Amino acid sequence: MTEVEGEEVVEFLRGVEPRQPFCLVWCPWAPHADDGDPRQYFWPPAVDGLYRDVAIPVPEMAAPRY
Numbered sequence: 001m002t003e004v005e006g007e008e009v010v011e012f013l014r015g016v017e018p019r020q021p022f023c024l025v026w027c028p029w030a031p032h033a034d035d036g037d038p039r040q041y042f043w044p045p046a047v048d049g050l051y052r053d054v055a056i057p058v059p060e061m062a063a064p065r066y
Helices: 002-015
Strands: none
Touching: none
16 A cells, blocks of 8 residues: 555656645655564565665764754
């Protein structure tokens, strides 16, 4: 279901009028399940290695002073 919803989100974004405001809230996966399953943080296998070779810099706004 999440993948179907994701496709709908992409279609919505493709239809957004340029320079017009919009609001989109989509929660594709709950951060954890509330079902007693010990696997609380999981994702679809298709994206398992998505960021494996990517170095993501720490944003400046992550500094403690903020």
